[in-house]
Amino acid sequence: MASPGQIKVLTFNTWGLPLASKDDKLRLRMQADYFRQSGKTLDIVLLQEVWTDEYVTLLKDAAAESGLVHATTFDGGVLGAGLLVLSRFPFTDVAFRPYTVRGEPGALQGEAMAGKGIGYARVQLPYGGRCTTLHLFNTHTHANWVHSVTPDAQLSDVKVPTDTFAPYRTANILEAVSFMKPIVVAAAAAGELVLAGGDWNVPADNLEAALILELLPGLRDAWQLAGHGALDPAGNTCGDPSNVYTGSIIGGYVPERIDFLWTNSSRVLECETVLKIMPGTSLNYSDHFGVRGIISCEVTSTESAVMALARAGIFPQQRSASGDAGDAVAMGGWGPTGGNINGRDRQASAAAAPSLPRSSPCDSPIILAPPGPVAESKITPDPGDGDSVGPTGRKPSRRVRLLQLALAQLRAGMDATNVGQTRLLRRTLLFAAVTLVAIAVQLYGIIAETDHWAKRLAAAVAVVVAPVALGLCLFQVAWMSMGTAGRRGFGQLMRMVEVWEKVARADE
The missing domain is CATH 3.60.10.10 (Endonuclease/exonuclease/phosphatase)
Structure with a gap:
């Protein structure tokens, strides 16, 4: 305790x-x-x-x-x-x-x-x-x-x-x-x-x-x-x-x-x-x-915390005209690596920043050490448009950019869910067709007058295939319902993030 x-x-x-x-x-x-x-x-x-x-x-x-x-x-x-x-x-x-x-x-x-x-x-x-x-x-x-x-x-x-x-x-x-x-x-x-x-x-x-x-x-x-x-x-x-x-x-x-x-x-x-x-x-x-x-x-309070960090020489510096973070310091969760500085925090830190001389060690970014050996990790070039500018002719703020990246992730999830739903629908139709064929073979085995060995074999196989195919068909239907719920979840979150991004842009 x-x-x-x-x-x-x-x-x-x-x-x-x-x-x-x-x-x-x-x-x-x-x-x-x-x-x-x-x-x-x-x-x-x-x-x-x-x-x-x-x-x-x-x-x-x-x-x-x-x-x-x-x-x-x-x-x-x-x-x-x-x-x-x-x-x-x-x-x-x-x-x-x-x-x-x-x-x-x-x-x-x-x-x-x-x-x-x-x-x-x-x-x-x-x-x-x-x-x-x-x-x-x-x-x-x-x-x-x-x-x-x-x-x-x-x-x-x-x-x-x-x-x-x-x-x-x-x-x-x-x-x-x-x-x-x-x-x-x-x-x-x-x-x-x-x-x-x-x-x-x-x-x-x-x-x-x-x-x-x-x-x-x-x-x-x-x-x-x-x-x-x-x-x-x-x-x-x-x-x-x-x-x-x-x-x-x-x-x-x-x-x-x-x-x-x-x-x-x-x-x-x-x-x-x-x-x-x-x-x-x-x-x-x-x-x-x-x-x-x-x-x-x-x-x-957030403002007090930022001011304390600024007095210690650890603060996010003012952004340049282009909207870049500049040479802000990565320390503790503050600054560009932490990124939890809202607009009010930036104003507080900006007010404190000029009190430090330009020769302060904070003029240079602190480079964080890598997280040790990464055996399976793959880092690939960024396919996105990182140089996109907002309606004001400058790069969007950190919050807007993060929300843009989050929205892209959600859209990718929605697209993948739609593809998955199509795949599940095809499987459902396939297993339904197999079930119907198996049932038809069983009925044929019952009503057919001939007693050929092939008929008996087909009927025996159909007895096993029909319930298995029906079970798989029902599984696909259940998974499709889960996929529908996921698709609606992605849609709701996309609308939520779009609202957050709109508000963030208005605050720039």
């Missing part, structure tokens, strides 16, 4: 999926032992991929022994959401937003069957003053197995994913943002703490992370606030070569930090990766590492 005025929080993907994950019985028992012992030092635990009721009960009971007596799950879809929140303090409200765009229907990886979404819990804190309420978010977005990216020509610090699953992850992030935004804004106005953890399945320099920082400007990356570099290999939580389960990850491994704690706290005293090797074994707790942080309950 952290000191008064602080929250000790852990986010961890348990990889608790029977049959599909390795050593799940052993690992979940060892995880329960960890929470039974180390849970005494924790206040909040955010878990993902707790897919069965058995594992939910196992972890809840173990955590309760260490004082984490409050627990809530979030459920949806056929397989559930796999989300579990454990707390030392009582909940006063819970809510769940299932993602409308989940994955490709019929794909073997099964994302479309899972009920992924984002869960919310409001927690009553005992500290008094402003430190009385904590807003928690827990999520698990669509997996990334390919890791192909392309750098954006306009925003050099942003890598745009090009794998076929990228539109689904982008859709998940945008839905999470739309769900979180009213709560985050209200919490900022009230000076209340926000923590958003989970397996976000995106590294810190990708489009999806940039969207979070830009569209939820009050939130920042706890790892960076604790003084670590955004792409420091020490923070890698998945695909790490030292993890014995790394080879079990579909598509190989790419060492990345994809498990995050986002917060509006003014101070993060500590943030580290944990839950690695299980005691007495050579095995890991999961194919992910956990992230544990000690977060201050103090919440600083």
